[in-house]
Amino acid sequence: MISDIIEMFQNDFMIRALIGGVLVSLCASLLGVSLVLKRYSMIGDGLSHVGFGALAVASAFGSAAPLQVAVPVVIIAAFFLLRLSGNSKVKGDAAIALISTGALAIGITAASVSGLNTDINSYLFGSIIAMDKTDVIFCSVLSAFILVMYVFFYNKIFAVTFDENFAKATGTKAGMYNMVIALLTALTIVVGMKMMGSMLISSLVIFPAVISMRICSRFKTVIITSAAVSVICFLTGLILSYFYSAPTGASIVIVNMIVLLIASFVGTFVKKRR
């Protein structure tokens, strides 16, 4: 078994998937805790659809670096969605549905009109083979940036997640730190999209956070557990998908689902004992 795993990582593309995947898993799981607690889970989902649209349109126009084109588009969408969520005139969830289906439609149309049908599947559901060397470098740099920013803003992120109005009223620039969260989320989505696919990337954001909240009761332990769960689930999913030739993104999601079931069970058991 272990020798099989060692053999598996002798493939270059597996090494690339490993590096990219671990970094993306870390970023997504950290930000996920804030997004889930702020009831913003669907923003991650909406952004991934916008990312798909941007990728597809960029490829249709023959862009050599569609991922880099997607970055500014998704960041703008993130700021926009955050604004809408704070505004009661258009309900946040409706706005997200409008934007994500709209972006999906534009992306699919652009891709099929320009004859890119083969790529659509990998954009939607991800593919580790699609990650080339420049993608891995791009992902690693962005992930490192996200992780450093997260640690630097950790206490601020906690404060605006727990109580935005209190932070604002006592003189903290809550709006700015919300923007930081939106920016980092947008970057994470773009970074993870190629591997996980735009349909499944938001699972990487939401599952580890929900799992760790079931079993942990302090914010710091929730964050650390979320990161650990995310990386472990990614590795398990990656290895399983290799041996059973299953799609990687989907395998990772299924592993997460199983862990969530176990965590829910353990969580209720622990609560009952208290």
Place this chain on the structure above:
Amino acid sequence: MGELISCRNLAFSYEDVDVIKDLSFTISEGDYLCIVGENGSGKSTLTKGLLGLKVPDKGKIIFSDELKRKDIGYLPQQTPAQKDFPASVFEVVLSGRLNSRGLRPFYSKNDKKIALENINRLGIEDLMRRSYRDLSGGQQQRVLLARALCAGRKLLFLDEPVTGLDPIVTEEMYRIIDELNKKENITIVMVSHDITSAVKYATHILHLNFEKSFFGTTKDYKASPLGQYFFGEGKEESDK
């Protein structure tokens, strides 16, 4: 006693309906001001205005030079999302120190010391390592009050601090707030439904009542027609 906040001819509207018109009042150092009024009279709108979360349509809210936003402690109403928030009591209280950190990323030893002092002051040492979501409503309010004290020591803004608490815990909460006001000279501004207790503890009352609002000392309020109406005959209403 120095004036801390002076409000002149304020007007607020909420969803295009004027809720507050031409309202003037002042808050001075050491005051214990209760803002009362029926639902829809603009209590929460005014609160948002004083906290800088909403800009008045007309008029001015003037902070004195001695009062910075960082000197204000705030006890907000709880949101549903907070009730099951996975954070320890210490983490929540410490987050009150954020406004003095500026861009510096981590809390100092002094911040942690101040957080501990406020935890001791409110008698919640034994809850410190517990999770916020496992506490009772009264315990959660104490935690949030300790956080408010970490944020600012000059003026405490309390938004319906006893809503949902049982009578014993309610009395306890009022006693703590009264002590902070009398012993530590912290100015209190409290939004409340509970007129009976407001009159019992506050030095000043602001009764929002559309065009005929009252602002003055508690003594004058009791003698005023509005006070007579609510405090004299309308007792059942004030018990809500």
